[in-house]
Amino acid sequence: MITVKELAARCGVSIATISNILNGKSNVSEETKQRVLKIIKETGYTPNYMASRLRATKTKTIGLIIDDLTAFSTPSLVDGILDICENAGYKTVSENLRIYTKYENQPEKNEYKENLSSIISQLLAYKVEGIIFIAANSREVTDIPENLPVPVVVAYAYTKAASIPTVEIDDYNAAYETAKYLLSKGKTKLAVIGGAETSIHDKKRIEGFEDALDEADIDFSKVKYIPGNWDRQGGYNACKKILSDSNSETPDAIFCFNDLMAAGAYDYLYEKGKIPGKDIAIIGFDNREVSEYLNPPLTTMEIPLKEIGRKAAEVMFKKINNQKTDCKAIKVPCTFIERKSV
Amino acid sequence: MITVKELAARCGVSIATISNILNGKSNVSEETKQRVLKIIKETGYTPNYMASRLRATKTKTIGLIIDDLTAFSTPSLVDGILDICENAGYKTVSENLRIYTKYENQPEKNEYKENLSSIISQLLAYKVEGIIFIAANSREVTDIPENLPVPVVVAYAYTKAASIPTVEIDDYNAAYETAKYLLSKGKTKLAVIGGAETSIHDKKRIEGFEDALDEADIDFSKVKYIPGNWDRQGGYNACKKILSDSNSETPDAIFCFNDLMAAGAYDYLYEKGKIPGKDIAIIGFDNREVSEYLNPPLTTMEIPLKEIGRKAAEVMFKKINNQKTDCKAIKVPCTFIERKSV
DNA sequence: CTGAAAGCGCTTACAG
């Protein structure tokens, strides 16, 4: 653990000069610069970020606040963010709230809010130049103060705060496209297994779905919508409800708002001796690993997680560099993955 | 961003007293302690870790070095570690090497080694009390110096360094149990789809498998072993090889060293009009999400990722507290998950 | 182009 002081002694210069070289200041002669750089390499000296951050104003680091690392979406989101940050020569420091384990996935809990607020303070003390908040799932995030001294970007969720840009998936268009696809395959008797009625995803997707049907002059009011609680069992139950409703005709396609519920629909169909993709078309959402292992492989919408991460970081750098951004709410398009379930 | 100085002024005490209170020193009168604590709460003061870590010797923080956050195993490992750390009142600071994206998963690359070494320096500058290294997959890790001033623990991989404890899955026993299970189900013509011949996993598992067969007086030399490169396509290919080998009889069970390869074996069986679990028993490994969505649901071995994380952190705290540990290489047992594929 | 000095927000002996 060699310090600037020792390094300076070794190089025969002052610590100020070392610092200037390390920070790319232009006021150092090429000669001493090279000499110092060489000795730095020899000694393996690494500056102590702790110390420099305490003093510096620009730290070239972004703070990451992570709702929960174990959310299936989080690692890829973070990876996309790191991609851009590293390219920009920025470091990253991350804090994991562990909302699943510690707060039962309830951001409205007081302990969660307190933790979040204390973590924001920490990050500011760290002199981060910006904060990216990474939600475990799409929701309205409400507890980030608007008057923070650094820019904030929310990834994978939404916020009403006008000063906080958000980067999300484009639920509306994803559902719109899905409906179009189904129609193009001659499916007209449609049903939807949603996540939860209160979910933002559900609302946006239903809008997109409805608009596509409208354009094709199909009566949207006839499509059955049953929420499936985002899990396999819920998908099973919803599928059961849809198929055993004797008041309306059996649908020829079911759009499930995630792959897990689609798998639940598969379960029910198989149980009834029906074959997904043959007797009834099924479409999923997320393109989780599971989807291509289902039988038949599930046609689904891929969420561009890494891309969302990248975009969030890009918006952050625009803000940091004071570029004009009219990007309050960026929507990243999903990618349709056609497999065998339609 | 109120500081000790302002806080001290507000409380009418010195900054030293504030510090003593915050660090639980016993040399402060109960009265002033309560008064200060109250004002801390009112003002929402949070100490600046940056500054305190620069000065303090005991920082109550553990450094985490993560091979790659996007490895399927990493989030749960980290979650287990955090569990124990938070219980112990320790914070955590993590660095993501991104070995997949940046070094093509090749730890032998020089850039990887340099990055690792610089990150270790950073963590030491951070005054972490210990470092936990979290591998993306099981391998021998070679580039952690033995003479670090703080204890190091390696999770999910192995190292020869005598001073570095490792926490891994118990491959030997997992395979031993699997073989026993297969035998108990009357399966005697066995085959194995391994990962890679050079893999530590393969070696240990084959040992366990062999010992179980020996005990049952079954000739191990007759079991076909084909490496499947850990992925679905490889599993498919390996299964094909096994079933089209005309020199030996068709096996009645195939043990695949991960779930993905088991899925590949499923693929091949279906292609040949055979039904996994009925015509040929298949067993997987990992208990990835995929396994319970396969048709039929895959019998497999669950890797106790969170538990490995917990154990690694526990060993770390033993080391930090100078407790005797004879735990050079801890093996955490896997959990057998019986489903429908045997 | 170079260096002496002040200071970032804390902790740690030490003196009282």
Added chain:
DNA sequence: CTGAAAGCGCTTACAG
């Protein structure tokens, strides 16, 4: 029980 002072390893005006 309390506080003044030194110092952690840097960066930042500022003077030369």
